[in-house]
Amino acid sequence: MTATTAMMETTATPILETRGLTRRFGDVTAVDDFTIAVAEGEAFGLLGPNGAGKTTVIRMLTTLLPPTAGSARVAGCDVQRQAMGVRRAIGYVPQALSVDGALTAYENLLIFAKLYDIPRKERAGRIEHALALVGLTDAAGRMVREFSGGMIRRLEIAQSTLHRPRVLFLDEPTVGLDPLAREAVWEHIKRLHTELGTTLFLTTHYMEEADDLCNRIAILHRGKLATAGTPAELKASLGRPGAEATLNDVFLHYAGDTLESGGSYRETSRGRRTARRLG
Amino acid sequence: MRPQEAAGPPAASARPASPAEFVRKTLVIAELEVRKLRHDATEVITRGVQPVLWLLLFGQVFSHARAIPTGGVPYLDFMAPGILAQSVLFVAIFYGISVIWERDLGLINKFLVSPTPRAALVLGKALSAGVRTLPQIAVIFGLAALLGVKVLWNPLTLLGLILAAVLGAALFSTFSLIIACLVKTRERFMGIGQVMTMPLFFASNAIYPLSMMPLWLQWISKANPLTYEVDALRTLMIAGAASHFGLAVDFGVLLAWCVALVAVGAKLYPRVVT
Numbered sequence: 304m305t306a307t308t309a310m311m312e313t314t315a316t317p318i319l320e321t322r323g324l325t326r327r328f329g330d331v332t333a334v335d336d337f338t339i340a341v342a343e344g345e346a347f348g349l350l351g352p353n354g355a356g357k358t359t360v361i362r363m364l365t366t367l368l369p370p371t372a373g374s375a376r377v378a379g380c381d382v383q384r385q386a387m388g389v390r391r392a393i394g395y396v397p398q399a400l401s402v403d404g405a406l407t408a409y410e411n412l413l414i415f416a417k418l419y420d421i422p423r424k425e426r427a428g429r430i431e432h433a434l435a436l437v438g439l440t441d442a443a444g445r446m447v448r449e450f451s452g453g454m455i456r457r458l459e460i461a462q463s464t465l466h467r468p469r470v471l472f473l474d475e476p477t478v479g480l481d482p483l484a485r486e487a488v489w490e491h492i493k494r495l496h497t498e499l500g501t502t503l504f505l506t507t508h509y510m511e512e513a514d515d516l517c518n519r520i521a522i523l524h525r526g527k528l529a530t531a532g533t534p535a536e537l538k539a540s541l542g543r544p545g546a547e548a549t550l551n552d553v554f555l556h557y558a559g560d561t562l563e564s565g566g567s568y569r570e571t572s573r574g575r576r577t578a579r580r581l582g
Numbered sequence: 583m584r585p586q587e588a589a590g591p592p593a594a595s596a597r598p599a600s601p602a603e604f605v606r607k608t609l610v611i612a613e614l615e616v617r618k619l620r621h622d623a624t625e626v627i628t629r630g631v632q633p634v635l636w637l638l639l640f641g642q643v644f645s646h647a648r649a650i651p652t653g654g655v656p657y658l659d660f661m662a663p664g665i666l667a668q669s670v671l672f673v674a675i676f677y678g679i680s681v682i683w684e685r686d687l688g689l690i691n692k693f694l695v696s697p698t699p700r701a702a703l704v705l706g707k708a709l710s711a712g713v714r715t716l717p718q719i720a721v722i723f724g725l726a727a728l729l730g731v732k733v734l735w736n737p738l739t740l741l742g743l744i745l746a747a748v749l750g751a752a753l754f755s756t757f758s759l760i761i762a763c764l765v766k767t768r769e770r771f772m773g774i775g776q777v778m779t780m781p782l783f784f785a786s787n788a789i790y791p792l793s794m795m796p797l798w799l800q801w802i803s804k805a806n807p808l809t810y811e812v813d814a815l816r817t818l819m820i821a822g823a824a825s826h827f828g829l830a831v832d833f834g835v836l837l838a839w840c841v842a843l844v845a846v847g848a849k850l851y852p853r854v855v856t
Contacts (some may be wrong), residue, residue, distance in 0.1 A: 365695045368856055379593025388596025390697040399688020405618040414617075417610040418696045420603070446621070462692075469594070 316379075318343040318502050319364065319470055323373035326359050333359040335526040336373065341519075343469070346496050346503040348513040351523035352558050357506040358398065360523070361474050364504070365395045378469050391419075394468035394501075398475045401459050404448030408439055408458050411447060412465060419466035433461040437491050453484025460491055464501070471495065473505035477512065485509075492516065510550040520550070522557045529557040599699045607698045611706020616713055626714060630721040633669040637662065637725055640789075650790050655732075655822050662726040662733075663815035663823075664788030667808060669718045670747050671782060674754035676775050677711050678762030685766075685854050694852055701848035704756060708844065711755035712748030719747050723819070732821040742829070743818040749836040750811035754782075756843040763850035788812050792826065810835040 317340035324337040334356040341347045351357050362368040364375055366386040374381060380388030395401075402411045412430045421429055434440045437457035442450070447458065456476065463471060476492060477485040493516055495501045507513050513520055514534050521531035530537060530553075538548040541556055599607070619626060637658075644650065645657040652660035684690050693703055723743075727733045734740070758775070765771050785799060786808040792800050803809050814832035817825040825832065 365691075367691060367694055367852075380596045385596035387598055387697055388594040390695055392594035393695065395691070395695045397688055397691045399691065401688060401692040403614070403618070403689060405621055406614070410617055414610060414614045415692075415696065417613075418607060418693070418698050420697070 317341055319347075319375075319377050319504060321360075321364070321373065321375040324360070324363060324370055324375050325372040326356075326363060326368065327371045333526050334363070334370075334523075337523070337526070337528055338373075339521055339528065339531060341470075341502060341504060343502055344500050345519060346517045347505070348517035348520040349504070349506045349523055350508075350510070350513060350520060350554060350558075351506075351529075355523040355558065356526040357523055358474055359526075361395075361472050361504070361506065364389075365393060365472055366390055392469045394463035394466070394471040396456075396459050396463045396471070396473045396476055398478065400455070402447050402455060402462060404446065407444050407446055408434065408450070409443040411458065412462055415462050416465050421466060429465055433465050436464075436494070437461045438487070451484070453480055453487060456480060456484070456488050457491060460488070460495075464495060464499075467499070468501065470502045470504060473503065475506055475508065477507065477509060485512075489516070510554060514550045522554060524558045599697070599702070604699050604702050607702040608706045608709065611693075611698070611703055612709040612713065615707065615710030619714070626717045629669070629673055629714070630717055632672070633665050633718060633722050634725060636665045636668070637722065637729065641665070641729075644789075651793065652791065653824065655820060658726075658729060659731045659820045659823070660791075660816070661789055662722060662731050663819045664786075664812050666719065666722045666747060666815055666819070667750060667786075667788050667812045668783055669722065670715045670751045670811075671754050671808060672779060673714060673718070674711050674751045675758050675779050675782070676772075677707070677755035678758030678760070679768060679771055679775075681707075681759055681762040681851075681854060682766065682768050682771060690855055694855065699848075700851055701844055704759060704847040704851055705752075705844050707759065708752035708756045708840070709748075712751040715747045715751045716744070719744060726819075733819055734821055739818045743815060746811060746814040746818060746833070746836070749833070749840060750808070750815075753807055753811075753836060753840050753843060756840065756847050759847050760843065760850055763847070763854045766854065782806060782808055786812055787826070807836060807839045 319341040320339070322338050324334060325332065326334040337356075337360060339347075349357050349360060359368065363370050364377055364382060366382050366389050369383055374383070376382070377389045378392035380386075380392070382389050402408075406414070409430065412433060413426065416426045416430060431440070434443050437460055439454065439457060439461065442454065447455065450458065460476070473492065477488050480488060489512055492503065492505075496503050496516065503516075505517075517534065519531065519533055520537060522529040522537075530540065532540070534550055537553045538550065541548045541552060543552075641658045641661050644661070648657070650657055650660070681690070723733060761774055761778075762771055765774060785802045786806050787803060788808065792803055792809070795803060810827060810832040813826050814829060814836070816823045817829055817832075
């Protein structure tokens with residue numbers, strides 16, 4: 304029911320849509336019959352506790368992981384049958400590291416400019432622009448292994464947007480950052496959305512950030528879509544007259560019973576490693 | 583196809599990469615690795631030390647033993663190309679661990695979501711393993727010449743020598759990448775790497791000719807691509823060394839192995855992250 308509400312709100316053909324998207328790992332169903340649609344230019348937030356399947360959804364949408372059942376289209380291309388088309392249209396800032404510490408910031412961007420077929424004549428200009436946008440112009444020639452966590456995140460965002468993707472996927476872009484760095488990273492993401500009109504598909508644990516940026520939010524609970532809508536709709540859906548509900552209340556209402564269930568050993572170790580790298 | 587698609591955003595082009603794009607991206611991946619080496623060359627330099635020890639210690643002793651039939655060339659001459667092949671093998675066979683390392687860091691995801699053909703990712707890495715052999719060739723060739731080995735200074739044979747060594751490195755590094763994609767953890771990979779190097783090296787003509795081996799070992803050696811690499815290196819490096827199989831067969835076998843392994847690697851590589 305919630306899924307159809309989400310579908311109806313987008314009038315044009317969505318830039319991203321999933322139909323019954325499902326992924327099983329052995330006996331575990333990580334993502335279960337997940338159906339959503341995202342319109343071009345939207346900022347779409349996918350929320351859920353650890354282990355809810357958020358990253359698995361992103362990995363299927365970015366062609367990293369084949370779905371067990373169902374389908375997904377991004378920028379008009381099927382993620383399985385037309386993976387190359389999806390890859391040309393998207394950018395991805397994974398939770399894990401995505402820039403190479405053994406290269407300079409400039410070299411990292413140069414390699415990806417080449418991999419994304421940015422014409423030779425435009426490369427230098429695009430790289431300079433991307434570095435300026437995330438405030439790393441002065442650090443262009445420095446080795447990335449000397450960067451702070453916030454700088455790494457900003458470089459990763461620059462690298463993922465060099466080719467001006469139509470959809471940018473961000474998997475917990477501010478996890479493990481100190482408040483100042485978080486603020487800076489969040490500002491860059493907002494600017495991408497408002498100034499360049501890039502469609503954003505992101506996961507986060509920070510409710511106030513999601514509330515601030517996202518046009519629409521979906522809550523994933525044990526692999527299933529628990530609810531979806533605008534932040535205002537979701538808050539209103541709790542039906543608490545008088546007291547204004549926060550997004551945090553919405554989150555707890557739909558996913559609150561799993562506070563102890565999330566995460567496996569591997570996931571925890573990965574999360575800790577990410578935190579150490581960025582913090 | 584579906585009517586509502588006309589009104590929506592235009593679909594991205596899903597055409598596969600053209601051959602030119604494939605070559606270009608393979609070179610970008612190789613360039614990435616070479617840039618890393620340029621920032622830190624210690625790894626390459628330390629790898630020149632081991633073959634020096636083999637040539638100086640093992641080679642000196644065995645050339646006095648005169649127990650090994652080498653077809654008329656001094657034993658040190660016979661062995662020098664074998665040591666080159668060995669150095670290339672020992673570096674390449676552990677190359678796959680970098681894949682596990684990059685997987686753990688998450689770096690691989692970034693390449694897999696980019697519009698880069700999987701085979702270009704694998705072949706680019708193979709080429710960069712080939713680049714790492716260049717200093718080894720220089721060290722071994724130079725030292726062999728100093729020790730009085732009658733090396734060929736012909737630019738054409740030198741070029742062929744480099745090609746054979748790079749092909750060997752590409753082949754064994756891709757083999758290593760495949761193992762890494764299958765075992766997925768560093769601990770298991772290290773164990774398997776250790777277990778494989780010895781038979782690959784000793785079931786080959788690197789330090790003794792095939793004719794010295796029992797028949798069953800000869801058959802194994804003839805299936806071992808290292809044998810063909812050594813045969814090519816020996817023919818192209820040493821004056822008076824006759825090719826056992828012929829250079830065309832040597833390069834044909836090496837190329838065929840490379841193509842087959844890159845094809846398998848391209849299938850397995852994306853699975854390392856699933």
